[in-house]
Amino acid sequence: MLDDMRVFATVVEHSSLNRAAERLNVTQPALSRRIARLERELGVDLFRRVGKRLELTPAGQFTYDFALELRRFHGDYLQRLNAFKTAEAPVATIGASLTTLQTTLPELITAMTEKHPNLEIKAVTGKTHEIATFVKERKVDFGLVASSVEDDPSITSTPLFDDTVVLVLPRSHFIVERTQLSMSDLNGLPMILFAPGTWYRNLTDELFRQYGVKPDVRMEIDSFEAIVRLLGASRAGTMLPKSYLRPQMLSDNDLYVVRIRELEEFKRTTSLIYGDLAWLAPSTRYLIEETIALFGRGNRQS
The missing domain is CATH 1.10.10.10 (Winged helix-like DNA-binding domain superfamily/Winged helix DNA-binding domain)
Structure with missing residues (x-):
């Protein structure tokens, strides 16, 4: 049964x-x-x-x-x-890409530790391809990445939820007077972007190339939190995953989400990746199933 x-x-x-x-x-x-x-x-x-x-x-x-x-x-x-x-307390080691470390992992850790108070969770961070390698080498029990890993038969990639990218600006910025923009409006816009070489930065760069947009890049930082805190002082915008944004965070930093028609049509997928189930402890397999259920039944809205 x-x-x-x-x-x-x-x-x-x-x-x-x-x-x-x-x-x-x-x-x-x-x-x-x-x-x-x-x-x-x-x-x-x-x-x-x-x-x-x-x-x-x-x-x-x-x-x-x-x-x-x-x-x-x-x-x-x-x-x-x-x-x-x-x-010793049971331990789960989770690999997280730089994007999921800041958007998805905190929610997962909170849910898991509330349900299993004795569970000790360790996190290993890196770029998506590094997390995939950690999974294959069994250095982590499973990984969370802001993409999918489809080209490696030794890794199972399970989609958790779809996300969108949004433009965030300080409320003092003149553009916020307009309720909706198009990608062309971002030409020359001062922006703080995520650090180069990461999957998320590659994604935003591809969006800029696709629509022929050349923003005025003022800073490149590998922390969403630091980017958010610097937007007001820099009078710059940024591109962030919608899953990262919280109403209180926007209010505390006096920020505003601006609708961009082309971005609303774009979806990115956050996935859970793991290796051969035969090598995983039963408790780890259960945590994988719990994670899929947590995000996979409409608990996360894009």
């Missing part, structure tokens, strides 16, 4: 048999047969098809809630079981 509920929850969280099959490393027909067998055993339909998507029936939603509870109890059991294996 535990394994059936784990498989069922994975299908729900991916809304697709194909994507769930890739995640579980099984074929799509085999996964379809397994879900059909579970429905026969339970005597109810768990899904209905809407186009190419799977949606839960009322019975399916009830079963998914049970699967989450079962997952939670199982995880708690594994965490407590670690106390009998070692006198």
Whole structure:
């Protein structure tokens, strides 16, 4: 039953048999047969098809809630079981790219430590390709990157949520009088950008190239917090992930988000990456499942 509920929850969280099959490393027909067998055993339909998507029936939603509870109890059991294996607190080592370190990791750590007070979380930071290497070399249990890693068969890359990029300006800036801009309005605009060589800076540079924009780059800094604090004094703008912004942060620094039509059409994906599940401890596999569930069921809005 535990394994059936784990498989069922994975299908729900991916809304697709194909994507769930890739995640579980099984074929799509085999996964379809397994879900059909579970429905026969339970005597109810768990899904209905809407186009190419799977949606839960009322019975399916009830079963998914049970699967989450079962997952939670199982995880708690594994965490407590670690106390009998070692006198040390259980440890999870997470690799985070520079972007996710500042946007996604704090939320994850807060959620995990609230649920598992004895869990010790360590973080290793680096660029996306470095985090991928750490995952392969098992120097980290899993990684969080602001992209996906699709070109390495030894790494599984699971999308967590989509994000957008927004323009942030001090409220004293003359541009904020306009409610919406286009990318061409950024030509010559004084800006503070993220440090060169990072995935996030490569992304913003690509956006500038795509639309033929040449901003006036005043500073290059590898900290979103430092950028935010310097915008007012520098009378400059910046490009930030929407997931990083909080109303209180904008208010405290007297900042304003300006809508740009082209940026609203752009999406970037934050992903969880991990290696061969056979090498991971059961408690680590559970943390991976918890992380996917935390971000994968609409808890993060882009």
